[in-house]
Amino acid sequence: MAKGGVAGRRGKIPAYIQVAAALRRRIESGDWQPLQQISTLEELEQEFQVARVTVRQAVDMLENEGLVTRQQGRGTFVNAHVNDKRWLKLETTWDSMVESIQDNVPKFIKVPNPPATPRMAEGEGTLAPEYVFLRSVQLKDGVPYAVVNLHLARDIFDRKPDEFMKRTALPLVAKMPGLAIKHAHQTMVIGTADRETADLLRISLSAPTAECRWVVTDASDTAIYVADITYRSDCIKLSIDLLGSERPVEKPAGRARRAAA
Missing domain, CATH: 1.10.10.10 (Winged helix-like DNA-binding domain superfamily/Winged helix DNA-binding domain)
Incomplete structure (x- = not known):
């Protein structure tokens, strides 16, 4: 503004x-x-x-x-010392995302009538025969920073039901023996908090939020993990290394002059 x-x-x-x-x-x-x-x-x-x-x-x-x-x-x-409130970095690779959330402990919320299947956009894969719906709030130092609405394929959930009810799901999926991941895609848009989200995150109604969507498919392109995650916008930052691990290679001066000739 x-x-x-x-x-x-x-x-x-x-x-x-x-x-x-x-x-x-x-x-x-x-x-x-x-x-x-x-x-x-x-x-x-x-x-x-x-x-x-x-x-x-x-x-x-x-x-x-x-x-x-x-x-x-x-x-x-x-204040003399201003803490960086945006402590949560939204990761941009599969390995870094899994690593960053593996120690998170979700606080699960009971949902009376959960949606049976996730909404799917074109190109996000095909629906699994059945899903388990899990809603949770993620906290840091007792302060909520994200609300997660997750549809997990029933056959994946049934492999480790106790673990999925105690820990963050994505690292469990990533390390599941014999499970081949074909696609893992994340999108983010800027939104505002509705009444329920505002109450769960302890923020004002219509406060800015970052809304991330994760879709993971198996080898048959079946969507086994579909999560819609709403973050408080005041605790996150998105940082992307545009060059990745590559460094630009400088051409020898002579070759550069010939190329320009």
Whole structure:
């Protein structure tokens, strides 16, 4: 959100969340340095063209996140040490993803009438004869950061039912003897929290979220693992090494001149 207000904002994200996001970016980018005083409530009210209560709510969010401290009679200051709240890196390879979540302990949620099959898009594989539906909340230090809705093929679940009810499913699938993986695909879109997700993740209604979808198929192209995962947007980051492990090879100067001739 650029300077100039949020009066013309689009979507359902509350104004105070948009203001808080803008202020957070200034801290994370270094526009406001550690121990520096941020703009006053009056200045922020005029800049973003919102009510004073909206600005107060935004600053309250930053204070709760440990980014700023209010000093009576002096103002609001950036904390000396700002922790990187975006601790969760969304991995972009199969091995790194499996490694990153193998020690996670899900908190399972009972679902009265779970969907029998996952929704499937073209090219995501064929449906298995039967699925087990598992919903869970992932936590770090007691704080929820993701909601997982998983359809796991029944024949895969029945191989290790006790393990699947205690541990994160994907590492178990990855290490299952005799199971050949043909495709593993992840997509991500930006969304907002509905009422149920907001309650589970302890965030505001319509707060920004990152919605990831994982589809894993076996050798016959049957979708054995289909997961829709909703993350709090304030704890994740996506980092991609565009060159991977390869380094550009420099051509000898003479060859370069001949190529350009």
